[in-house]
Amino acid sequence: MNHLSSETFDQNAKAALADSHLRGALKNATSLFGERRKAAAASLPNWEDLRSEARAIKDDVLSHLDRYLLEFVGNAESRGAKIHWARDAAEANSIICGLALERNARTVVKSKSMTTEETHLNDALEAAGMQVVETDLGEYIIQLAEEPPSHIIAPAIHKTRGQIAELFNAELGMPLTDDIARLTSTARATLRDRFAAADVGISGVNFAIAETGTIVIVENEGNIRLTTSLPRIHIAVMGIEKLLPRFADLDVFLKLLPRSGTGQRLTTYQSYITGVKRQPSDEGPEELHVVLLDNGRSRMLAHPVTRQSLACIRCGACLNACPVYQQVGGHAYGSVYPGPIGAVITPQLMGIQKAAQLPFASSLCGACREVCPVKIDIPRLLLHLRAEISPRQGKLSERLAFKMWAQVMMRPSLYKLSSVVGRVMQRFFPVSKAWTNGRDLRPIESKSFHELWSNE
Amino acid sequence: MKVSLFVTCLVDQLWTSVGVSSVEVLRRVGCEVEFDKRQTCCAQPAFNTGYLDEARPVARRFIEIYEESKADAIVSPSGSCTAMVHHYPQLFAGDPEWLPRAQAIAAKTHELSSFLVRVLKVEDVGASWQGRLTWHDACHGLRDLNLKSEPRKLIRNVRGAEFVELEHADACCGFGGTFSVKYPEISVAILDQKIDAIERAGVNAVVSGDASCLMQIGGRLSRKGSKVKVMHLAELLAADARG
Amino acid sequence: MNNVARETILKSIRSHLAASASYDKQEVSHGFPRMNADQNPSSSVEICGQFKASLEAVDGHCMIVRSDNEIAQALTNIIQGGRIAISDNPEVERLLQLTDLEIEELGIAPDAHDIFRFDVGISTVQAAIAETGTLVLDSTRERHRFVSLVPPVHIAIVKASQMYRTLGEVLTLIRKDKEVSPAVTFITGPSRTADIELTLAIGVHGPQELYVIIDEVS
Numbered sequence: 025m026n027h028l029s030s031e032t033f034d035q036n037a038k039a040a041l042a043d044s045h046l047r048g049a050l051k052n053a054t055s056l057f058g059e060r061r062k063a064a065a066a067s068l069p070n071w072e073d074l075r076s077e078a079r080a081i082k083d084d085v086l087s088h089l090d091r092y093l094l095e096f097v098g099n100a101e102s103r104g105a106k107i108h109w110a111r112d113a114a115e116a117n118s119i120i121c122g123l124a125l126e127r128n129a130r131t132v133v134k135s136k137s138m139t140t141e142e143t144h145l146n147d148a149l150e151a152a153g154m155q156v157v158e159t160d161l162g163e164y165i166i167q168l169a170e171e172p173p174s175h176i177i178a179p180a181i182h183k184t185r186g187q188i189a190e191l192f193n194a195e196l197g198m199p200l201t202d203d204i205a206r207l208t209s210t211a212r213a214t215l216r217d218r219f220a221a222a223d224v225g226i227s228g229v230n231f232a233i234a235e236t237g238t239i240v241i242v243e244n245e246g247n248i249r250l251t252t253s254l255p256r257i258h259i260a261v262m263g264i265e266k267l268l269p270r271f272a273d274l275d276v277f278l279k280l281l282p283r284s285g286t287g288q289r290l291t292t293y294q295s296y297i298t299g300v301k302r303q304p305s306d307e308g309p310e311e312l313h314v315v316l317l318d319n320g321r322s323r324m325l326a327h328p329v330t331r332q333s334l335a336c337i338r339c340g341a342c343l344n345a346c347p348v349y350q351q352v353g354g355h356a357y358g359s360v361y362p363g364p365i366g367a368v369i370t371p372q373l374m375g376i377q378k379a380a381q382l383p384f385a386s387s388l389c390g391a392c393r394e395v396c397p398v399k400i401d402i403p404r405l406l407l408h409l410r411a412e413i414s415p416r417q418g419k420l421s422e423r424l425a426f427k428m429w430a431q432v433m434m435r436p437s438l439y440k441l442s443s444v445v446g447r448v449m450q451r452f453f454p455v456s457k458a459w460t461n462g463r464d465l466r467p468i469e470s471k472s473f474h475e476l477w478s479n480e
Numbered sequence: 481m482k483v484s485l486f487v488t489c490l491v492d493q494l495w496t497s498v499g500v501s502s503v504e505v506l507r508r509v510g511c512e513v514e515f516d517k518r519q520t521c522c523a524q525p526a527f528n529t530g531y532l533d534e535a536r537p538v539a540r541r542f543i544e545i546y547e548e549s550k551a552d553a554i555v556s557p558s559g560s561c562t563a564m565v566h567h568y569p570q571l572f573a574g575d576p577e578w579l580p581r582a583q584a585i586a587a588k589t590h591e592l593s594s595f596l597v598r599v600l601k602v603e604d605v606g607a608s609w610q611g612r613l614t615w616h617d618a619c620h621g622l623r624d625l626n627l628k629s630e631p632r633k634l635i636r637n638v639r640g641a642e643f644v645e646l647e648h649a650d651a652c653c654g655f656g657g658t659f660s661v662k663y664p665e666i667s668v669a670i671l672d673q674k675i676d677a678i679e680r681a682g683v684n685a686v687v688s689g690d691a692s693c694l695m696q697i698g699g700r701l702s703r704k705g706s707k708v709k710v711m712h713l714a715e716l717l718a719a720d721a722r723g
Numbered sequence: 724m725n726n727v728a729r730e731t732i733l734k735s736i737r738s739h740l741a742a743s744a745s746y747d748k749q750e751v752s753h754g755f756p757r758m759n760a761d762q763n764p765s766s767s768v769e770i771c772g773q774f775k776a777s778l779e780a781v782d783g784h785c786m787i788v789r790s791d792n793e794i795a796q797a798l799t800n801i802i803q804g805g806r807i808a809i810s811d812n813p814e815v816e817r818l819l820q821l822t823d824l825e826i827e828e829l830g831i832a833p834d835a836h837d838i839f840r841f842d843v844g845i846s847t848v849q850a851a852i853a854e855t856g857t858l859v860l861d862s863t864r865e866r867h868r869f870v871s872l873v874p875p876v877h878i879a880i881v882k883a884s885q886m887y888r889t890l891g892e893v894l895t896l897i898r899k900d901k902e903v904s905p906a907v908t909f910i911t912g913p914s915r916t917a918d919i920e921l922t923l924a925i926g927v928h929g930p931q932e933l934y935v936i937i938d939e940v941s
Contacts, residue, residue, distance in 0.1 A: 034663065037663065037665065037666055038665055041665055041666065041669050049920070052920065052921065053920070053921050056921045057921065087740065089736050089740070090733050090736045090737055090740075093733070093736070094733075103902070103905065108728075109728040109729040109732055110728060111728050111731055111732060115728060159928065160918070161916045161918040161919070161927060162916075162918035165918070165919075178917070178918055178921070179918070180918055180919070181918075181921070183919075184920065185919055185920050185922075188919055204919045204920065204922050204924050205924050205925075207919060207924075208916060208919065208924040208926070208927060209926065211927070212926070212927055212928060215928070216839070216928075219928075220835065220836070220839055236898070236903045238903055244914065244915045244916055244917075244927070245914050245915070245916050245927035245928045245929065246872060246914040246927060246928035246929020246930070247927070247928040249872050249908065249928075249929060250872065250873075250928055250929075253868050253869070253872065253906070254835050254869075264732065264736075271894055271897065271898040271903070272891070272894055272895065272898065274894055275890060275891040275894055278890060279890075286917065289777075289855055290855045290857060290890075290909075290911045291911070292781075292910065292911050292912055292913070292914055292915055292929065293908060293909065293910060293911075293914075293929065294908070294909040295906070295907075295908055296897070296903070296904075296906070296907040296908070296909075297905065297906055298902075298903045298904065298905050298906075299905050300905060301862075301905050301906070302863060302905060306862065306863070306866075306905075307832070307834075307835075307862060307866060307868040307869055307906075308862065308868060308905070308906055316732070318732045318735065322732060322735035322736045322739055323735070323739055324739075325736060325739040325740050325743060326739040326740075326742045326743050327742075327743055327746050328743060328746055328747050328750045329746075331743065347651065347652045347654065347670040347673075348663075348666055348670070350670075351666055351669040351670055352666060352669075384658075384659070384662055384663075385659075385663055385666070386656065386659065387619070387652050387654055387655060387656025387657075387659045387660075387667070387670070388528065388619070388656055388657070388659070389619040389623070389652035389656065390619055390620075390623035390624070391619075391623075391650075391651075391652065393623070394623060404570075407527070407528065407530070409530075410528070410529060410530030411530040411531075411532050412530070413530060414529055414530030414531055415530065415531065415532075415533065418529075418530070418531075422529075423531070426525075426526050426529065426531040426534045427534060429525070429526065429534065430526065430531075430534035430535075430537055430538055432520075433489075433520040433521045433523070433538045433541070434520075434537055434538060434541055436517065436518045436519075436520060439489075439520045439521075458660075458661035458662075458664040459660065459661055459664065459699070461664060461668075462664060462665075462667075462668035462671075462699075462700065462703065463668065463671075463696065463699030463700050463703055464698075464699045464700075464702045464703045465699065466494050466495070466695050466698070466699065467494075468493055468494060469493060469494060469495070469496050471496065472492050472493055472496065473487050473491060473492040473496045473499040473500070474492060474517060476496055476499075476500065477515050477517070478517075573749040573750075574745075574746075574748075574749045
């Protein structure tokens with residue numbers, strides 16, 4: 025699969041800006057998503073209180089994560105679920121491949137899970153000789169196209185219907201059409217058999233309830249229900265931060281997540297799965313395995329500013345609101361998590377060296393913070409990461425320029441030699457061409473305000 | 481009411497009429513304005529780029545200078561600089577000496593339109609300006625300082641001015657400080673959405689509370705040969721029949 | 724092997740939380756109030772009518788009836804015959820027999836291999852939620868997990884006494900069980916997607932049509 029790298033974000037972004045198809049698709053999608061979210065939020069008079077409540081719940085969970093995790097594990101295990109702990113992506117993939125191979129699985133059906141994208145699970149399963157079928161329509165499309173997802177909840181948002189029609193024509197032999205209903209029903213028909221034949225179903229988890237050991241998964245299409253009820257074995261993969269303390273807490277989050285993600289009051293289906301079936305003759309899988317993934321999450325607990333990253337419920341609202349994402353789309357970020365949340369968790373999950381550009385690819389406008397259902401202060405997080413990166417990894421010329429800048433700003437006499445400042449800044453930190461390629465530059469005043477005041 | 485002006489380094493070097501206009505407006509509504517000549521910068525460029533060790537001494541200098549002032553308030557014609565001062569407590573978190581000093585100065589620092597409407601309770605400063613204009617909500621002013629109705633109230637009282645609400649007035653202009661030169665293509669792509677909306681609005685001028693946004697917007701408008709002018713809120717409010 | 728992973732992860736969580744303690748003290752507490760989230764003003768709209776409006780808003784069909792015969796009539800209006808899969812609640816078979824439909828094949832809770840043959844699935848429910856138009860299915864109390872999912876048409880028969888106003892009430896109800904049921908499903912309308920150009924398409928993997936018949940009088 026052609027993955028762009030976070031390390032070349034600037035080049036990726038430039039290429040994206042030159043892609044007029046992409047920009048058109050992004051404009052339509054992000055503005056539609058934004059309008060729907062806004063209307064859905066406005067329909068709840070206590071929306072702001074819900075956000076505060078959700079954030080309070082998440083803060084409680086994250087501050088006591090070990091306790092809540094153990095409570096969840098104890099309850100899930102007592103109901104027959106098998107829990108597996110994975111320190112990193114490789115371990116998660118190895119556990120899942122091992123489970124599938126032990127049971128002689130040949131076909132795996134998957135429903136959309138960002139966590140499994142993060143670990144590149146499909147590559148590992150295929151390398152182990154298994155056939156993996158993505159069943160979420162958007163994921164199915166990008167699987168056929170061999171592309172990574174470009175949005176957290178609508179993975180194929182960057183594709184026009186024409187591009188999808190061409191894809192289905194090439195891969196499935198479907199006659200070209202721009203009728204979306206026909207494209208959808210082709211996907212439905214093609215995937216139907218795979219559900220019936222699959223040995224293993226793999227899903228993600230939206231919420232894991234500590235109090236009862238329940239995993240909760242939400243969807244619109246029905247593929248999650250099929251994936252988690254037809255095959256004999258269900259493997260659910262979740263980041264360790266997905267916990268909620270009590271069953272009742274779902275009320276708050278089920279009000280926030282669908283509205284923030286798609287503008288819906290409720291998604292079509294929610295599945296509440298607690299352990300395995302009571303009788304062998306009952307409907308449903310024989311085995312439930314839950315894989316708990318760390319992969320860098322526990323490190324984020326070390327500071328209140330970074331800890332809030334883990335409150336994310338993966339709604340995608342910040343992507344749609346972000347002026348940068350709106351222009352360049354998800355692929356440019358080189359990560360399965362793009363947009364504002366991606367810019368802050370990707371460096372933390374993958375390591376700052378691999379994603380050092382991302383925290384700087386923002387104008388700090390704060391639109392993301394406004395729409396986040398759990399009130400993550402993303403601009404503050406961006407600044408926190410910038411403060412970690414710049415002193416150590418900033419360009420030498422930039423570090424020197426700011427050292428000089430500080431010296432100048434501390435001394436009014438030096439500051440007054442403003443043309444000197446201007447020249448210094450320009451030599452060590454070339455401003456002009458980057459600015460003047462697209463914009464006229466305002467000339468420095470012949471008399472500063474300081475000087476005008478003196479003449480009063 | 482005695483006010484100490486924080487004119488900001490950007491206005492000082494690149495847009496002095498904003499400073500001059502701010503003084504005029506404040507005087508017109510009855511304030512005595514002082515200007516401490518030792519002032520330089522609020523430290524936002526360093527803070528936003530991640531150079532906190534360079535930002536702190538400059539912020540301390542700001543605090544020291546203004547602590548000596550007997551003015552009732554520090555007023556600045558910039559939402560982003562005011563927001564920066566309001567972030568000083570974060571910059572000095574855990575510092576037993578500087579945190580309370582930072583909090584005290586932050587509490588005294590106001591953006592111009594906020595000071596006029598919320599503190600002085602003035603919405604009409606006796607301005608007049610002929611033409612059709614629109615307002616761009618600068619991000620820090622809007623989201624950090626909650627400035628939305630205040631500038632609009634002031635503008636609606638400008639005699640002769642026809643105010644139209646800009647589509648997506650609250651969308652970022654794409655400046656973002658060093659972002660504008662680190663990712664200039666993205667900055668301009670974002671900017672062009674704002675420019676399109678301004679052109680659709682059919683106005684003579686676009687007004688905002690931050691000179692940085694106006695530089696960004698104005699720089700693109702003039703590059704595109706547009707006749708639309710950019711104007712700082714202070715300049716609009718200082719305008720009167722004499723022009 | 725996995726115990727090593729478990730201990731490593733728990734240790735990492737604990738040590739990083741401990742490292743955070745001094746910074747936590749410096750953070751201004753936002754003091755988010757803990758509140759009863761369900762503070763939307765309670766509706767005075769009649770509850771079954773509210774369900775109907777909510778379901779129709781998401782492209783489901785809803786009929787409110789007042790007798791077994793009316794249920795049978797509604798079934799006749801929806802189904803033409805064909806292959807029908809029903810849940811193991813004897814009520815469903817009894818109501819179906821009140822119709823004079825020519826049924827090609829009747830399956831009672833067919834298993835995973837057989838369920839794909841059927842055109843229509845009929846079940847009852849364990850509860851319903853008026854404010855969202857949601858059906859609540861508990862797989863331990865009725866065998867309807869596949870019947871409500873695989874056939875392209877799902878018909879659900881609801882008693883008015885099963886109707887609740889809010890989602891919060893139903894969550895409380897589910898939690899009341901000493902052991903929460905292994906598989907509970909909430910269904911709100913037919914399956915849908917907007918993955919292609921954000922344009923709504925009804926009928927993806929789950930049923931393409933959902934009919935809910937509410938017996939008001941039960």
